[in-house]
Amino acid sequence: MDIRLSPMTRAYMHELFRGFVYDPDIFLDLSLYERAKDGGYDPKRVDALFDRNEAQRDRRAFAALLGDRVIGEVALKHIEQKEKTCELSIHLQSDTVKNKGYGTQAERLAIAYAFDTLGMDRILADTVAKNRRSQHVLEKLGFTRYGEKKGFKSYRLDKRKEE
Numbered sequence: 001m002d003i004r005l006s007p008m009t010r011a012y013m014h015e016l017f018r019g020f021v022y023d024p025d026i027f028l029d030l031s032l033y034e035r036a037k038d039g040g041y042d043p044k045r046v047d048a049l050f051d052r053n054e055a056q057r058d059r060r061a062f063a064a065l066l067g068d069r070v071i072g073e074v075a076l077k078h079i080e081q082k083e084k085t086c087e088l089s090i091h092l093q094s095d096t097v098k099n100k101g102y103g104t105q106a107e108r109l110a111i112a113y114a115f116d117t118l119g120m121d122r123i124l125a126d127t128v129a130k131n132r133r134s135q136h137v138l139e140k141l142g143f144t145r146y147g148e149k150k151g152f153k154s155y156r157l158d159k160r161k162e163e
Contacts, residue, residue, distance in 0.1 A: 003105040005074060005113070008061035013050045015070040016063065017041055021094035060113070064092070064106040071097040074110045076118070084121040086114055090134075104137050111141065115159045125155045 006012070018041050053061055058079045064072035072092040079086040088110055092103050114120040125143060127134040129151050139145075143155035 003071075003102050003109065004065050005062035005106060005109045006065055008050075008053070008063050008073060008075075010047065010050050012063035012070050013073070014043065014046050016073055016091075016093055017046045019093050020091075060118075062106075062110065062113075064090075064102065066097065066102060071102060072106060074106045076110060076114050076123075078124075079118065079120075081119075084119060086118065086120050086123055088114070088123050088125045098133070104140060107137060107141055111157065121159045123157045125157075126152045127155070129153050 020041075053059060053075075056077070059075060059077045060079065061073060061075040063070045064074050070093070072090060074088070074090045077087045077089060088107060090103055090107055090110075092098055097103075111123060114123050123143075125138055127138065129148065135145075135153060135155075138155045138157075141157065143157045145153055145155050147154040
């Protein structure tokens with residue numbers, strides 16, 4: 001089944017977090033994971049997060065949908081129109097939707113949106129150094145690693161210029 005992206009709504013965000021399972025590979029500090037993993041779904045926290053994200057004018061967030069089911073969030077953040085750059089991020093809901101190519105499909109759609117709709121020339125992405133799954137997906141999508149600092153690996157993808 002194909003993945004599609006839809007602008008993130010409050011309802012989609014609640015659906016995402018009702019089934020969200022924290023992955024230790026996305027935490028640089030595992031003590032934060034220990035606190036988060038048992039946190040459970042908190043509607044007030046989800047509303048506050050949605051409101052904070054919506055207030056950021058340099059951000060576009062999408063629900064990654066498998067059929068009609070929310071399986072993740074893909075965001076283009078720190079959109080700089082003048083420099084034509086932005087940053088890609090993704091969070092899949094749980095291990096039940098990982099390692100099936102859904103994240104790759106979702107990121108591919110977000111990349112097309114960044115280049116074709118927003119007119120970006122470069123997309124950046126950071127991963128926690130131990131998150132090999134995320135690094136593999138970025139490399140599969142054509143990103144190249146350009147640095148590592150404070151436990152994070154940095155990647156970039158430049159838009160191919162038509163000749």
